[in-house]
Amino acid sequence: MAVVGVSGGRIATDRITFDRGSKRTAVSLPRHGILAATISLALLGGWSLAAAAYMIFHDTVVAELRHGAKAAAKGYEAQIAALRDELERSRTRRIVEKAGVDERIAELGARQALLEQRHNRLSELADAGATDGAARRDPAFVYSVKPTPLDQPAAALDGAEPSLSGEPRRESAITTAEKVAAALDAVESRQTQALEEIATRADARRRTLERVYDAARLPRPDAQTGGRGGPFEPLPARALSFDRRADEVAAERAAVAMFERGLNRVPLRTPAPGSSITSGFGARVDPFLGRMAFHAGLDFEGDLGEAVKATAAGRVASAGWSGGYGNMVEIDHGGGLSTRFGHLSAIAVREGDEVRIGSVLGRVGSTGRSTGPHIHYETRVNGEAVDPLRFLNAGRILARAR
Incomplete structure (x- = not known):
């Protein structure tokens, strides 16, 4: 269209x-x-x-x-x-930091255990020296620090699962560990100082005892070591120097103890404390014959009936009448040493008895060849009479040291 x-x-x-x-x-x-x-x-x-x-x-x-x-x-x-x-x-x-804190706590725990072992070792050394005549000081070395985090290491952190909000707790744990470490350092320092103090006292005591032996003209005891053994277990490097030093101190203490035991049987005391010597050892005018004669001991003044005491530990070799000694007690101290107590009015021991220093052996008298109440006191080495003053002078050295 x-x-x-x-x-x-x-x-x-x-x-x-x-x-x-x-x-x-x-x-x-x-x-x-x-x-x-x-x-x-x-x-x-x-x-x-x-x-x-x-x-x-x-x-x-x-x-x-x-x-x-x-x-x-x-x-x-x-x-x-x-x-x-x-x-x-x-x-x-x-996690890494927590592991580091736990490792640090474990290290502190090991140090604490080590210091506790040292504490026990030092206590043993101090106890061993408690009888050496030296004053025992307040044992500062026995301090034992036991920080709480060591028993609960997990408590040092916020929790098993880390979070961004846990920094203050972690820093607190680290600070606590540092404080514990500082405390353990202080204890370790005190223990080392205490060990040196023990060593110093032991050395001084040993030197004193050596002078006593020398003054008494006795041979010093030889160090004796018993059988030892066991599996080898290496010590931590931190413990080596302390333990080596402690071993040295222990050896020194053992020597001191051996010297002490030896002197326990050396007649370093008088038979009648506080009494005076009225007649010396050696040549003197015989009170009965009026001519020179040998006096085999010392005469101590004493009141009739006064206690006569042992001057050293030993065993009673004889107790009874013995000629010119009258009533006489002889003590065998071992090592060739013996003592005699004559002219007693009474005898308080029997042959074979063990006596300690200060044990009462009898009473002052004037039995036997005596002009009046007194104590005739002899010291003998291998049966030969020696001047008791050499032992008494040695005893004075020991007394001054105490």
């Missing part, structure tokens, strides 16, 4: 002719109708264009929105991954 022409008449109309081949059709339309149709067509065209533009730009906007959403999601994922990495690093760091 084709529009052949448009014509107007008197009325505001327009004629539209449609050509359909051999047939033509004419339609008359008012002009305002044509205008309305034209506007409608224009609006329809504009809508079509708008719809087409919407369809075209809608996909673009949606694509951009999707791209932005994906980018934001990736950003969030990156932040989450970074936080996870930081948390993992923090967890790893806390």
Whole structure:
């Protein structure tokens, strides 16, 4: 169909002719109708264009929105991954630090156990020296520090699972461990000082006893060592120097104890403490014959019936009447040493009795070849009479040291 022409008449109309081949059709339309149709067509065209533009730009906007959403999601994922990495690093760091704290606590526990062993060793050494005549000081070395974290190492941290909020507790645990370490250092220092004090006293005591032996002109006892053995177990490096020194001090103490035991059987005391010597050892005028004679001992003044005491530990070799000695007691102290107590009015022991220093042997008298109550006192070495003063002078050295 084709529009052949448009014509107007008197009325505001327009004629539209449609050509359909051999047939033509004419339609008359008012002009305002044509205008309305034209506007409608224009609006329809504009809508079509708008719809087409919407369809075209809608996909673009949606694509951009999707791209932005994906980018934001990736950003969030990156932040989450970074936080996870930081948390993992923090967890790893806390685990490592916790292991370090536990290791430190274990080390402190081992040190505490070592110091307690030293405390026992020092106590033994101090007890061994309690009888050496030296004043025993307040044993500062027996201090024992037992920090609470050593019994509960896990309590030093916030928990088994580390967290970012546990830093103050961890720092507190480290600070506590440092304080414990400082306390153990102080104890160790005091123990070392105490060991040296024991060593100093033992050395001084040994030197004193050596002077006593030398003054008494007696051989010093030889160091004796018993059988020893057992499996080898190496000591921690930290303990070596202390234990070596403690072994040296123990050996010194053993020597002192041996010297002490030896002197226990040396007649270093008088038979009647406080009494004076009335006649010396050696050549003198015989009180009965009035001529020079050998006096084999010392005479001590004494009141009749006064106790006569043993001057050293030993065994009663004889007890009874013995010629010019009158009633006499002889004590065998071992090592060739013996003592005799004569002119007794009474005898308080029997042959074979064991006596200690100060044991009462009898009473002052004037039996036998005697001019009056006194104590005739002899010291003999391998049966030969020697001057008792050499032993008494040695005893004075020992007394001054105490």
